[in-house]
Amino acid sequence: xxxxxxxxxxxxxxxxxxxxxxxxxxxxxxxxxxxxxxxxxxxxxxxxxxxxxxxxxxxxxxxxxxxxxxxxxxxxxxxxxxxxxxxxxxxxxxxxxxxxxxxxxxxxxxxxxxxxxxxxxxxxxxxxxxxxxxxxxxxxxxxxxxxxxxxxxxxxxxxxxxxxxxxxxxxxxxxxxxxxxxxxxxxxxxxxxxxxxxxxxxxxxxxxxxxxxxxxxxxxxxxxxxxxxxxxxxxxxxxxxxxxxxxxxxxxxxxxxxxxxxxxxxxxxxxxxxxxxxxxxxxxxxxxxxxxxxxxxxxxxxxxxxxxxxxxxxxxxxxxxxxxxxxxxxxxxxxxxxxxxxxxxxxxxxxxxxxxxxxxxxxxxxxxxxxxxxxxxxxxxxxxxxxxxxxxxxxxxxxxxxxxxxxxxxxxxxxxxxxxxxxxxxxxxxxxxxxxxxxxxxxxxxxxxxxxxxxxxxxxxxxxxxxxxxxxxxxxxxxxxxxxxxxxxxxxxxxxxxxxxxxxxxxxxxxxxxxxxxx
Numbered sequence: 199x200x201x202x203x204x205x206x207x208x209x210x211x212x213x214x215x216x217x218x219x220x221x222x223x224x225x226x227x228x229x230x231x232x233x234x235x236x237x238x239x240x241x242x243x244x245x246x247x248x249x250x251x252x253x254x255x256x257x258x259x260x261x262x263x264x265x266x267x268x269x270x271x272x273x274x275x276x277x278x279x280x281x282x283x284x285x286x287x288x289x290x291x292x293x294x295x296x297x298x299x300x301x302x303x304x305x306x307x308x309x310x311x312x313x314x315x316x317x318x319x320x321x322x323x324x325x326x327x328x329x330x331x332x333x334x335x336x337x338x339x340x341x342x343x344x345x346x347x348x349x350x351x352x353x354x355x356x357x358x359x360x361x362x363x364x365x366x367x368x369x370x371x372x373x374x375x376x377x378x379x380x381x382x383x384x385x386x387x388x389x390x391x392x393x394x395x396x397x398x399x400x401x402x403x404x405x406x407x408x409x410x411x412x413x414x415x416x417x418x419x420x421x422x423x424x425x426x427x428x429x430x431x432x433x434x435x436x437x438x439x440x441x442x443x444x445x446x447x448x449x450x451x452x453x454x455x456x457x458x459x460x461x462x463x464x465x466x467x468x469x470x471x472x473x474x475x476x477x478x479x480x481x482x483x484x485x486x487x488x489x490x491x492x493x494x495x496x497x498x499x500x501x502x503x504x505x506x507x508x509x510x511x512x513x514x515x516x517x518x519x520x521x522x523x524x525x526x527x528x529x530x531x532x533x534x535x536x537x538x539x540x541x542x543x544x545x546x547x548x549x550x551x552x553x554x555x556x557x558x559x560x561x562x563x564x565x566x567x568x569x570x571x572x573x574x575x576x577x578x579x580x581x582x583x584x585x586x587x588x589x590x591x592x593x594x595x596x597x598x599x600x601x602x603x604x605x606x607x608x609x610x611x612x613x614x615x616x617x618x619x620x621x622x623x624x625x626x627x628x629x630x631x632x633x634x635x636x637x638x639x640x641x642x643x644x645x646x647x648x649x650x651x652x653x654x655x656x657x658x659x660x661x662x663x664x665x666x667x668x669x670x671x672x673x674x675x676x677x678x679x680x681x682x683x684x685x686x687x688x689x690x691x692x693x694x695x696x697x698x699x700x701x702x703x704x705x706x707x708x709x710x711x712x713x714x715x716x717x
Contacts, residue, residue, distance in 0.1 A: 350488035449511035604654035
């Protein structure tokens with residue numbers, strides 16, 4: 199007899215009846231056997247129909263009973279809500295019904311004392327009242343914490359605007375502490391966290407704290423500089439004690455453990471990974487969680503001194519006869535070539551600082567058996583042409599150039615995503631551009647209004663280029679024929695072009711050959 203009871207369909211057989219049918223079948227032959235089989239099939243079909251009707255009835259009864267019990271649970275829930283509402287817990291009931299990851303208890307409707315198929319009586323209510331009131335008290339505390347976290351977030355956003363206004367009054371690329379670094383300063387934390395949630399916080403609340411902000415910035419800078427020096431001296435592979443002067447040497451290199459980028463000073467102080475909260479940070483400080491950011495290099499978990507890259511940086515300068523005392527700002531103007539990566543097919547690999555340090559430390563695929571990489575500095579002519587090619591390759595509309603955190607408005611010093619840059623000009627600085635200023639015009643003249651952030655994406659700041667060897671006199675303009683800025687020779691491009699043409703005129707009779715043609 200088939201049945202659908204339980205999870206699976208099963209077939210039950212009466213062994214005694216099976217033996218009886220077998221004996222009856224063996225005694226019959228011919229037409230009588232066919233009649234017997236037809237009768238048994240008819241009986242079986244009748245039984246199956248009856249079984250199906252029984253199963254349907256059983257399913258209906260089960261559903262009715264389930265609905266009846268669910269109605270009782272719902273009535274019990276509503277009754278308990280009514281009792282708790284009378285005691286003043288209405289907001290906590292609503293809070294528990296909404297999803298709140300900060301509150302680990304299940305919704306009230308799922309609580310074991312509530313979700314029971316028993317009608318609520320006064321006796322039952324008296325037995326479960328105290329545990330439910332304790333639950334409501336925990337819910338109230340969590341509700342207040344969530345509400346205050348939202349308040350802290352709003353106040354943090356207000357402080358962010360105050361800091362952006364302050365930054366607009368400072369020189370371009372001034373190193374300033376992040377939002378979290380400022381928010382944990384006692385004066386600012388007292389305003390953000392100490393002001394009751396019922397009281398509003400506005401810009402004037404921060405004016406007293408901002409009065410001596412330049413001194414606070416100086417103390418923060420000194421503290422972080424000392425932290426970096428300590429990280430260098432803490433490394434057992436560092437043999438020479440570091441000082442604050444060591445940081446200004448462009449050969450002192452730090453590694454970001456998040457994006458795996460090699461970074462030098464002072465960019466290391468404003469590297470975005472050092473203040474952005476990542477999923478793996480596991481920050482338990484509710485104040486920082488509410489702000490949505492963390493202090494610079496929180497718990498030293500993001501930025502580390504890298505002695506290998508630092509040694510390679512000093513080796514590169516030594517091999518190129520540049521010495522080891524150049525500051526990073528000067529080194530950013532230099533161009534280098536990896537001699538191991540040059541080939542007739544791919545051309546020569548030209549790089550800026552510090553990408554050349556990263557290349558030597560780990561990215562070069564053509565190291566010799568001892569792991570050595572040969573790097574040479576470009577000549578003045580090659581360096582000028584490399585600068586021309588790099589500028590010609592710029593296209594803020596495509597690829598990495600669109601990176602949101604790579605652009606700074608020259609007028610107000612705010613970081614602006616490229617997708618919002620034209621809108622920013624029209625809304626914040628309409629006096630700088632014509633009324634009918636178009637996207638195409640903006641793309642051609644963007645560097646009049648925006649510049650790259652000191653912590654712009656590395657593929658923008660210092661992406662290497664590959665070029666082949668040719669005659670500089672005839673090839674330098676053709677070398678940018680396929681690049682985005684061709685069509686209009688803007689002032690920056692004209693300046694580089696004139697510089698290169700002057701070099702050609704002075705060295706027309708020399709035998710020097712330089713890089714001119716891109717891949």
